[in-house]
Amino acid sequence: MDHKHITDDPEIGNKAEAYEAFDDIPTNPNLEATIGDVINARYGRRDLLRGMLGVSAAASLFGSSALIAPQRALAADARNSRYRFDELTQGNDQTHHIAAGYDAEVLLRWGDPITADAPEFDVMNQSAAAQLQQFGYNNDYVGFTPLNEQGTRGLLCVNHEYTNEEVMFPGLGRQDKQGFAGMTKELIDIEMAAHGGTVVEIARDAAGKWSLVRNSAYNRRITPLHTEMIIDGPAAGHKRMQTKTDATGKAVIGTLNNCAGGMTPWGTWLMAEENFHGYFWTDNRDSNGKADLSAHADTASKKRYGIPSGWYAWGQYYDRFNIDKDPNESNRFGWVVEVDPRSPNSKPVKHTALGRFRHEGCETTISTTGKLVVYMGDDNRFDYQYKYVSNGTVSRSGGANSELLSDGTLYVARFDADGTVHWLPLVHGEGPLTAENGFASQADVLIDTRLAADALGATPMDRPEDAQPRGDGTAYIMLTNNTRRKTDQINAANPRAKNAFGHIIEIKEEAGDHAATSGTWSILVSCGDPDLAEVGAQWNPQTSESGWFSSPDNCAFDAQGRLWIATDQGRKWGKTGKSDGLYALETEGDLRGHSKLFFRCPVGAELCGPYFTEDSETLFLAVQHPGTDGTKSLKGFARASTFEDPATRWPDFDPKMPPRPSVLVVTKTGGGKIAF
Template sequence: MDRKQIINDPQTGNKGEAFEAYDDIPANPNLQRTIGDVIAARYGRRELLKGILGVSATTALFGATALSAPRPSAAAVSPEQGRYNFAELQWGNDETHHVADGYDADILLRWGDPITADAPEFDVMNQSAEAQLKQFGYNNDYVGFVPLNEEGSRGLLCVNHEYTNEEVMFPGLGRQDRADFAGMTRELVDTEMAAHGGSVVEIARGNDGKWQVVRDGKMNRRISPLHTEMTIDGPAAGHPRMQTSADPTGTRVIGTLNNCAGGMTPWGTWLMAEENFHGYFWTDKLDEDGKPDLSEQPEAEQMKRYGAPGRWYAWGKYHDRFNIDKEPNELNRFGWVVEVDPRNPDATPVKHTALGRFRHEGAETTVSSSGRLVVYMGDDARFDYQYKYVSDGVVSEDPAANARLLSEGTLYVARFDEDGSLTWLPLVHGEGPLTAENGFASQADVLIDTRLAADALGATPMDRPEDAQPRGDGTAYVMLTNNTRREADQVDAANPRAESSFGHIIEIKEAGGDHAATHGHWSILVKCGDPALAEVGAEWNPETSENGWFGSPDNCAFDAEGRLWVSTDQGSGWGKTGKSDGLYGVETEGELRGHSKLFFRCPVGGELCGPYFTPDNETLFLAVQHPGTDGTKALKGFERASTFEDPATRWPDFDPKMPPRPSVVVVTRQGGGKIAV
């Protein structure tokens, strides 16, 4: 399908679903050796095609019980059998959220909630950019927490706002991508822009154990692509390709956008990852199929590799900097990782070009055994790559020294080999093919064109690498969401299934337990999907119940007990599982390795993001974005696309005058105590 066909396809219920379908088309031409090829070579094509592994591989992945234990019913696994002590939630899909028995899941922040003392109350029928810049933004994704006191009873919540859904955000508007954005005005575009970016909100826990927003918190603020000035640093700062008419120095930029997952640094700053930045750029020059005509663009090859301009928003109609016909270099100023100091509202956020330019899903940090900062990052696209960054200096108590750690270091891209070995390839100008003769005149070019540089190095194309969570022992877990574009003749690729809708999780063990190592080993933790269907080819610990398996792993987190929690993003394809997106506890060690339990699930059409635990493990923050939008044609009894006036759910308010509102949920144990312990 071309862009026009996807937009007009009756199966796409909203702009977000059309965007997802269009992005399903790989931008990477370097598909000779994918991660699926590696898995197939390591475990054997015949076994993968059957949806099973050999005896030795199965034992290695899931323990000896995988060969003999019967599959139990949901009630057969007692909480004491694993590290996750809670009664498993029943799977399903309906208008509201659900959490395991014995826990409360309270709404803490909703789109439009005032977050500053002078903010107006939310008026959904009279939205404005001015009001939105003082209110909680739209589609909350990553959530981080910075304690403000020793007890951890006060803190700053740092929340990314990824994108907007016009169909359910604005009254009377409807789908805009099908109408060439005819209904969008400058006022609506500016309101959309104001709803992107991030929020810093002070919160406090009361004597009853419940968290509340501190509306007059002095550090409360909004960050947006409409008004927040940022500094560009690192090797690409000041490069001619980063210069625009508004910023001839190439060192200052307004805002950040499509902030998906992220991370927190050891010194308490917040990393905002810019993901699908390409969709925000516009061109007036289209071919007969509605595709951007890049024939006059000097960087046409680079733009195509990044899928830009996507033309999924009308921002370029009203803001020249988002129109590549007028400001082509502005495109190069997005796709980075942004560092924000949430405790200092006067500190200018920084875009760190040393971490590379691609569709950053997240930026999860750890400290290596030698004291260096390591950041794991996935490029969330089919057949793109897994990265990590290692600082030159070490983490210390010196703020000035820590400030340089994200500016001075080496970016690596992963190659997964057939024997289970892992090699991190340095993206360094002058090394290997990264030379001027091959189009990389400097380290700035290597980083601006990170995808092209990784192509040249022969990195392993992956199946949508999203969040990657490191653990202190040199282990990291990579969430590979899906790849519905994998064809049957590519099944000998490391995601071993053609047209995989369900994804898998890879475990990395860095050499010597050192996250800064340039070599390591990898294995599969789980292959997702329904294990009862042989054609799906899923692999779980056999103790996993029908409630516990899931599809499309996306975000993940470790709690204070060192346990892995995984949230899902099935997009419009949740009808393939019948399950709403949710949060699962996944065993990574011992006899129950590969076992999963359902703890929380979203309302229909919503995606679960976050998750983030407080240091005492007594509070879990979750973000539900775009409730009532994705795949609502699959909801029995509704079976149509949602609109502002007619949504599949009005979660969380259930007010007939209010559309669904993306919200942050705070989970606590009834009566107090640690979660799932």
């Protein structure tokens, strides 16, 4: 919990940037065979380090066109692309931009009322009571489930990941540099009310315009301040899940730091709890300011999860977020939460069978035998890729299907240098997962998923974030970056030291079955500027200057199985000069590895979502934390944003309003399918 070396860094402009920099320090001690080592063994270390691939490796990554393609500058139009749009020009400024012929309109902004009796947003007089009826902060994952056959009415499900106090509250400033001196219980309650998620009904009119149905009975907020939830699965009721306020270990208030997520085949919404460790506090510190865990029986577990980190002051006012007063509460976060958006009075469920870690996403598919499969990444440097396979099969009865998330097997990935991926079962009693090694039951395996995966020898990855499965047994894994990887830690699946730009791995499961326990893997692209050999980037040669990207984060397929990538460079976008955005990425044929820029964010923002409707005529995008990340790199501004002095006032551009995280609706001008 010693933040001083981070908060005093002059390059860091806000708490969120400091929090991310602090998490650059890995908690995984199991680094003998990282994904970089595996990639190195597969493709050849010397060629990868100098940014070059041999003929056979280039062909395996990009197809035969990589060997005969003309110079990138001469063939940037890629006329045979499956994505039909004129590429947007890269850049970074105060507003958003989209490819010609498309419209991107604001649907929901932080503070917008979502219920019939909600008060209008008053940024100078915020309250928790008002925020509980208004759209939350920092919208991340976006999902949609239709309410009619035409798909013109439906429920939008949106995660709210975290808050940026510096641009959210007037006169407050950076709290991590001030010991949270300005944070009152009232402000913390507003923060808590702004976290979690939102369900709203939306409708499309005859002209194709989407809008909020404000009086809908479906509309509700889900927050760590007030929402009661059920804990189920193997860890439910375990003594390590029991707290002072919940002796059963089966009930918890709320969810937090909800990053990516997913929608199930039966229309429920999966919320992934990611960086939950930062919300837990301790008053017990050693002389260096670090947390003193000597009084805790599960010291190894807390250290492996980075608990406590103390990036929020909630533990000063709520005992459940103070590990000195309630040591087990942190075990009740880091799970996947299922919400039934069609049942506004139902309690969300935390499914412990899916494991406890920093869940970035939880995208679902159905195996060849009808089993539910969920792909999940643990978003931390040197952590792991997971998937879950249900024991039962998906049925037409939606209510019964939720039981599939309680009864199944969780697996962690090992990527071998020969191009094979093995899924290792996290099952108590198998291999090292025994009482002698600290796992007395399946509950222990799941509460300490990271420790169990360490014991199995899973491959440490470069920040595995979102993962998207396709129906043909293929899955794509987003590896955002890892500047902590050393030269002697590179491997076949994580091939670059100081990997500042990330890469994407393609998995093909055996026999095209997502429930398979083995398959093959390859690198789809290694991100960064392909014109700089020292970066080691690999793209299809026809990718333009605007088309290459850095730090892949979220991803989605449209109805035609085409892959779209959203990026998150954080404060380091200055290294590329590009804002974050949405890219169309070819995965097949002669253009495999070819990328085109479709949308870009305003300065300081990260792009989240994306989500296509089934007819491919609407695309939902979430623009998170506009005007915050890396604003010191913005020419003409070059300073940290504050409420009073932000780098942008997007999307309102009202001098009385700070920047507001928002969900956008993208449609083709005049109607039609996107990118056709």
